[in-house]
Amino acid sequence: MIPGEFTYHRPSSVAEAVAILVSHGDEARPLSGGHSLIPMMKLRMAAPEHLVDLGGIADLKGISEDGGTITIRAMTTQHELIGSDLLAEKLPIIKETSLLIADPQIRYVGTLGGNVANGDPGNDMPALMQCLNASYVLTGPDGDREVAARDFYEAAYFTALAPEEILTAVKIPTPPAGHGYAYEKLKRKVGDYATAAAAVLLTMNGGSVASASVALTNVADTPLYAADASNILTGSTLDDATVASAVAAAEAITDPASDGRGPAEYRTKMAGIMMQRALARAADRARS
Amino acid sequence: MSDIEQIPVTVTVNGKKVQRFVEPRTLLIHFLREELNLTGPHIGCETSHCGACTVEMNGMSVKSCTMFAAQANGAELTTIEGMANPDGTLSALQEGFRQMHGLQCGFCTPGMITRAHTLLKENPNPTEEEIRMGIAGNLCRCTGYQNIVKAIQYAAEKLNQPETQEAAE
Numbered sequence: 001m002i003p004g005e006f007t008y009h010r011p012s013s014v015a016e017a018v019a020i021l022v023s024h025g026d027e028a029r030p031l032s033g034g035h036s037l038i039p040m041m042k043l044r045m046a047a048p049e050h051l052v053d054l055g056g057i058a059d060l061k062g063i064s065e066d067g068g069t070i071t072i073r074a075m076t077t078q079h080e081l082i083g084s085d086l087l088a089e090k091l092p093i094i095k096e097t098s099l100l101i102a103d104p105q106i107r108y109v110g111t112l113g114g115n116v117a118n119g120d121p122g123n124d125m126p127a128l129m130q131c132l133n134a135s136y137v138l139t140g141p142d143g144d145r146e147v148a149a150r151d152f153y154e155a156a157y158f159t160a161l162a163p164e165e166i167l168t169a170v171k172i173p174t175p176p177a178g179h180g181y182a183y184e185k186l187k188r189k190v191g192d193y194a195t196a197a198a199a200v201l202l203t204m205n206g207g208s209v210a211s212a213s214v215a216l217t218n219v220a221d222t223p224l225y226a227a228d229a230s231n232i233l234t235g236s237t238l239d240d241a242t243v244a245s246a247v248a249a250a251e252a253i254t255d256p257a258s259d260g261r262g263p264a265e266y267r268t269k270m271a272g273i274m275m276q277r278a279l280a281r282a283a284d285r286a287r288s
Numbered sequence: 289m290s291d292i293e294q295i296p297v298t299v300t301v302n303g304k305k306v307q308r309f310v311e312p313r314t315l316l317i318h319f320l321r322e323e324l325n326l327t328g329p330h331i332g333c334e335t336s337h338c339g340a341c342t343v344e345m346n347g348m349s350v351k352s353c354t355m356f357a358a359q360a361n362g363a364e365l366t367t368i369e370g371m372a373n374p375d376g377t378l379s380a381l382q383e384g385f386r387q388m389h390g391l392q393c394g395f396c397t398p399g400m401i402t403r404a405h406t407l408l409k410e411n412p413n414p415t416e417e418e419i420r421m422g423i424a425g426n427l428c429r430c431t432g433y434q435n436i437v438k439a440i441q442y443a444a445e446k447l448n449q450p451e452t453q454e455a456a457e
């Protein structure tokens with residue numbers, strides 16, 4: 001299992017990296033943690049002629065908050081997300097989700113940028129980013145543009161990213177203090193991709209839901225933001241009938257594959273169960 | 289021979305600085321085993337699942353089958369060959385694996401010990417649950433893990449005794 005040949009580039013700035021992508025077009029690919037790309041190169045499902053290693057760009061690291069927006073630079077690893085005090089305080093769902101990804105070795109090197117840019121429906125961060133209404137900063141030869149996570153994914157491995165662009169940062173609106181959250185993931189074993197998973201973010205006002213956001217992982221060829229389910233929950237008291245109809249609305253938008261993780265019907269049902277569990281835990285955690 | 293230029297890779301492995309010229313597609317595991325003759329890190333699955341190829345790179349545990357040698361350029365690496373105490377005696381972890389029967393065939397052991405080494409540096413007092421989650425990226429087909437967990441607990445205990453702390457450095 002040896003990858004095909006390529007020319008290795010290690011730029012030290014984003015501008016330099018973009019210039020390399022521009023000059024090689026489709027034949028070049030960025031390399032971040034490599035823990036999705038290298039396995040695909042070993043299987044020769046990917047055979048880029050030029051690899052642009054982003055590992056030498058210091059500017060692509062770091063987590064900061066400014067004016068109600070948390071910005072996570074693309075090369076921040078899952079291990080760094082887990083260890084961040086800022087995220088533990090303001091966005092604890094990121095740590096909860098990161099700990100359910102792969103295993104410790106992979107989390108040391110796998111990056112947030114690579115996870116969301118990859119376009120594999122099995123990745124956990126994309127649905128989480130849709131749940132949090134994040135946007136991605138894409139940097140190309142003409143500068144930066146921002147695309148909402150909810151608009152970014154087109155089909156498996158097809159995204160809004162152009163071949164000469166680099167995803168340089170993820171921007172997340174800081175949720176209000178006291179928000180409820182949960183990421184529930186069903187997997188066959190530690191380190192497995194989700195059979196189905198659900199991210200939930202809630203704010204409560206008295207006994208009723210002030211805002212709700214639900215997104216699902218690995219039950220379609222893209223991550224799914226469950227807009228109808230989120231709307232149904234908003235304003236409710238999370239009574240059984242409302243929860244049941246929101247879960248049904250979320251299940252209705254799934255279109256999973258039947259594979260080693262189970263038949264499609266099962267995975268749809270499990271998406272509903274994950275959502276229900278995440279909702280219950282989020283409601284428990286939410287402070288009015 | 290390909291027309292792609294070989295690139296220099298310089299790393300410090302087990303305290304020794306080495307440089308080799310390799311094809312860019314050379315994986316770190318092949319660099320260690322074939323260029324440097326360090327055959328302690330094993331190739332189990334080649335698919336980032338088993339952890340037999342685990343080495344320490346700049347204080348992180350990494351699966352060297354899923355990294356190009358070029359990505360490690362400039363890094364400090366430690367493999368199982370660098371685990372023994374400087375005087376050649378067994379480290380607390382190595383001793384733990386021996387005392388607690390933490391291995392049977394031994395294939396997973398280099399990866400287990402290198403991983404556990406980094407785990408104990410980050411978390412010198414892990415709970416059993418933390419040990420189990422900490423080695424979740426390392427598969428063992430023989431032991432059923434019980435004795436591996438005990439071996440790591442043995443090492444943690446030993447390293448936490450003040451008189452042995454120096455030897456662990």
Ligand SMILES: Cc1cc2nc3c(=O)[nH]c(=O)nc-3n(C[C@H](O)[C@H](O)[C@H](O)COP(=O)(O)OP(=O)(O)OC[C@H]3O[C@@H](n4cnc5c(N)ncnc54)[C@H](O)[C@@H]3O)c2cc1C
Nearest residue numbers: 032033034035036037102110111113114115123124167336
């Ligand atoms: C055994 C195993 C189990 C795993 N389990 C899970 C899991 O449960 N959940 C999960 O979410 N992930 C899982 N992963 C994937 C892992 O989290 C990857 O690290 C992650 O998907 C990709 O991040 P990376 O930094 O390694 O990206 P890379 O592999 O370097 O890149 C992935 C893709 O994105 C592109 N890319 C990377 N960075 C950028 C950028 N900044 N801008 C534009 N394009 C970019 C690359 O060209 C490539 O096409 C697993 C991986 C393995 C090997």
Ligand code: FES
Nearest residue numbers: 332333334339353
């Ligand atoms: S050989 Fe690297 S993880 Fe199995």
Ligand code: FES
Nearest residue numbers: 392394428429430
């Ligand atoms: S001792 Fe045989 S694989 Fe672990």
